[in-house]
Amino acid sequence: MIRAAALASALLFTLAPAPALAWGSMGHRTVGVAAMRALPKDLPGFLRTLEAAADVGELSREADRWKGAGRIHDHNRDAGHFLDLGGDGKLLGGPNFAPLPATRADYEKALQAAGIDSWKAGYLPYSIIDQQQQLAKDFAYWRVLTHAIGNEKDRDRRTWLARDLERREAQILRTIGELSHYVGDGSQPLHVSVHYNGWGSEYPNPQGYTNAKIHGAFEGDLVKDNVNADLVERAVTPLRNFDGPIEDETVAYLLATERLVVPLYELEKARGLKDGDPRGAKFATQQLAVGASELRDMIYSAWTGSLDTTFGWPITRVQDALSGKIDAYRPLYGKD
Numbered sequence: 001m002i003r004a005a006a007l008a009s010a011l012l013f014t015l016a017p018a019p020a021l022a023w024g025s026m027g028h029r030t031v032g033v034a035a036m037r038a039l040p041k042d043l044p045g046f047l048r049t050l051e052a053a054a055d056v057g058e059l060s061r062e063a064d065r066w067k068g069a070g071r072i073h074d075h076n077r078d079a080g081h082f083l084d085l086g087g088d089g090k091l092l093g094g095p096n097f098a099p100l101p102a103t104r105a106d107y108e109k110a111l112q113a114a115g116i117d118s119w120k121a122g123y124l125p126y127s128i129i130d131q132q133q134q135l136a137k138d139f140a141y142w143r144v145l146t147h148a149i150g151n152e153k154d155r156d157r158r159t160w161l162a163r164d165l166e167r168r169e170a171q172i173l174r175t176i177g178e179l180s181h182y183v184g185d186g187s188q189p190l191h192v193s194v195h196y197n198g199w200g201s202e203y204p205n206p207q208g209y210t211n212a213k214i215h216g217a218f219e220g221d222l223v224k225d226n227v228n229a230d231l232v233e234r235a236v237t238p239l240r241n242f243d244g245p246i247e248d249e250t251v252a253y254l255l256a257t258e259r260l261v262v263p264l265y266e267l268e269k270a271r272g273l274k275d276g277d278p279r280g281a282k283f284a285t286q287q288l289a290v291g292a293s294e295l296r297d298m299i300y301s302a303w304t305g306s307l308d309t310t311f312g313w314p315i316t317r318v319q320d321a322l323s324g325k326i327d328a329y330r331p332l333y334g335k336d
Helices: 002-015 025-037 050-059 071-081 104-113 124-151 155-185 215-226 229-235 246-258 261-269 278-308 318-322 329-333
Strands: none
Touching: 025 050, 025 155, 025 215, 025 229, 025 278, 050 155, 071 124, 071 155, 124 155, 124 246, 124 278, 124 318, 124 329, 155 278, 155 329, 215 278, 229 278, 246 278, 261 278, 278 318
16 A cells, blocks of 8 residues: 555656656657546546556657667668658658658658658658557457456456456557657657758748757757646647548648748747747747647547457457457457
8 A cells, every 4th residue: 555655656746747848858758648647538547547647758758769779770760750841831842741642652652753752851640640540459459358358258268368458558558658759749840841950051041040950959958948747738728539531630730830830930030949938938838738639639539440440360340349249359369
């Protein structure tokens, strides 16, 4: 009992509003924790605990923490964190971003036709969609496992099902953490723009926007010294259960962020990004809350969508398992 109380106390301290947060490690923590704390009550109870929110906050940092693992690893993954969009909706002056090609292969083909590739232009939307779809599949397994455990009479099978449910719940938290990272990246305007670290001398600049390297200073020191997690959580918007394709939702989300690139440079020009200026803190707080809101909505959409997907081998409909039409153990354990 004492250990449980101590754990709860430690988690409350971890999740309590901090006086200063950064959009590096702490920024990604903030997006993950704020989204988890905003989950509706009809999601599984294991997700709506202090421990789960704290875990997702830490796991939200992983996609940055694994950098430096090796040349192949990093080269394959680094471009998944950004998208080089121009104000005209084109990727590095090449193809239009929307509509999004159906696959990464199609995306790559369109870019290469313009003499560029996804390692230069970035492939952030595919990182987001990949993990949101993975989460729907994880939830499908969770639904079937919990149903199967409640109906299984064989002790050995029930033991295996219970352990597999533990593994699936850990997997769900990891998937949400990775989704959180990329959705968080997508709320930062400099992650979705060709003007990602200064306007760039190769682009027309009649307004005289800075060419200084502002990326790290904006998402790092400014947020660390001026943004409070409690204010981010208060700014999270009401739940929105979008029922359209995740591809369309992701494109709309990233385009909305890109429209804030010029306002961000205008703010810098007006010295609003200086330490202590409330305008910079307000802008960063708003975008962290946008990321948390979008993450919460994508988690919920994955949960509702998981009813209409499949699981296991042989491939089986979730609805057939939940209705008792088939014995779920066989496709869960695998026939081979």
